[in-house]
Amino acid sequence: MSSGRGKAAGAPRATLLSIGSEILLGEIVDTNAAYLAAELAQLGVDLRRVEQVPDHLHAISAAFEAGLAAGDLVLATGGLGPTHDDLTRDGLARALGETLTQDADLAAELTTRFGGMGRMPVSNLRQAMLIPSAMPIPNPIGSAPGWWVDLDRHVLALMPGVPSEMRQMWTDQVVPRLRRRFHLTSLLFRTVKTFGLGESAVAERAGDLLTAPDDGLQAGIYARDDGVHLRFSSWQDRSRLDAAVDRARRLLGDDVYGTDDETLPAVALAALGRAGARSLSTVEHGTDGALLAILSGHTAQDGQARFAGGVLSMSEEDDGIPRAADAVLTVHLSSAAALGYSRVSVALSAPNGGFDDRRLRIHGSGPQRLRRAAFAALDQVRRIDGAAR
């Protein structure tokens, strides 16, 4: 939940359409919508509606008409491929009362891409169709170009449904055009990350920093696998944001492990580095390898102990053999009990110190429970700093 959601003054109102029958059949999860929704929030666009639309001409053109009636901007992903059920171009042409014709430049580019006319399935020429008011947006990593349509009072942007193609087109080409067209200023934000306290405890300690933030600031609280985060945002004021972060740090003390892009693996491996360890291996039980997955995903940085790999044991006895590293972190997660929480025990051996068998409790179920156990272990490691001082 977030306690205040400011809008930039005069923010354009947007509709987002995800086009494809696969989505309505539940065959794929529409991750594009969540990605673009987060991007739009940060850009200062007021996203009013998201709709998933099947590959039917009437449904697509009706969705475009509704989007145009509802606001200033319509974004759409999907339905730009070469097959007969890729109908986004046709649906928008119909909604705008314009006619599709083949664009000679686009047709030539497509033919080159396929290595000559004879090699390209003729259906691909669908991707060279354009309406008079549309400008093509190049797609360097796929065959479907996007469309940019500026109708004076309304703007539309069509992007491919393949997430990698969509994200590259969005970042490199659509965002800069939207910034210019709507004079957008990005939302500034900063995050304070805690581990070891529940969401309500963090909210209580943060007090009016969360419930009544300063003018021009918004504050939100988010329970994530890697702890409870406080996020402050503002449309204009960097210094107030920094002041809010400083105050949150003071109020939350040792339970803050970092801000912004700092992560638990990074701060834990840095604490180990300061404690004289050059490398870390891990032994885990009951976690399905969650600690290995989290540490593998971390990119090593100077001053941090290096992650050297680890062992997952499936038996209750700890028969794992730690690898050649000078620090070893051991995590045992108990099998799930009907207590509302699970027990985790964590131990660390390290050149200058370490600790035996700390018992912790974590909440959650499913994969979240496994990841929380791993993050709880890393949180214990990063706290050796304070103990050594």
Place this chain on the structure above:
Amino acid sequence: MSSGRGKAAGAPRATLLSIGSEILLGEIVDTNAAYLAAELAQLGVDLRRVEQVPDHLHAISAAFEAGLAAGDLVLATGGLGPTHDDLTRDGLARALGETLTQDADLAAELTTRFGGMGRMPVSNLRQAMLIPSAMPIPNPIGSAPGWWVDLDRHVLALMPGVPSEMRQMWTDQVVPRLRRRFHLTSLLFRTVKTFGLGESAVAERAGDLLTAPDDGLQAGIYARDDGVHLRFSSWQDRSRLDAAVDRARRLLGDDVYGTDDETLPAVALAALGRAGARSLSTVEHGTDGALLAILSGHTAQDGQARFAGGVLSMSEEDDGIPRAADAVLTVHLSSAAALGYSRVSVALSAPNGGFDDRRLRIHGSGPQRLRRAAFAALDQVRRIDGAAR
């Protein structure tokens, strides 16, 4: 892509609404919509539209009105909590022109749930509000009851947004009501799973089984991390489905590793069991622990070798020490190259046989690349069966 998508005769047309501003801010991914879309497809409901709606009274009531105008059934998740921005009840009341009043039974249940009136925040009584045409749907694992509204020509069902609460209410209570109300018959389907062939190669070998399936059958092809799947579905005819599966098995031969609920870990561990191994440990490099994650998620069954855990090595040298198991599977994934594919080497030691250093190629990027390397290794293990015969 699927080459044919049959609809049950007279299938009810549905709209699905996911209500919550967090979704439109990109703060959470709407997994409920994908889950329900897949369920509806299998139940024989024709889902026409999915919409994400912010926590605004007007937007919610407009979305209900549009859903009622568009079809027979409107499903909604979210916005049933106790806070002032939980407005789904209010939005539907407004769309139907009915008045919310507090239901004495629901209020009493809520109070009991919280252990007495004094202990319950008064805002929770919002969850006891009802309109004359709504029947409450009990929520055994949360405080928000659902609503079932049958208006003769239209049905609406409101469910909580918390995925675990939604899924339990859906399965136990909404699905049975929908089956009775709309005389639904479930879609029957069967899946044939292959590994080792690309999507176009599977399509080519399957031929008209895929492009022109028998009357009453639909066929689709899906490229997944665990291989290319062929899925056959039918509204009525079990025997034709089984015949299609048999034909696919003959056409695809050894590259079929299983059908329906059979998985690569299960068939690999069963092949090891037949080869005399009682347990398997793993050594992997370059995969971020993908093999450990996949094998940890497998539930052991009789006749299969037991997964005993494993080692993730971060260095090029294989300094992992296999654990106490009588079979050891080793997987090395090369760092990603700009070749369009990655190289994987796989070796197996096992009591009766095994193999040295098989070199494979896999396609894909990101987490998919890691998982495909792990599945490619398990595919090599399950193939020891054929080699031994």
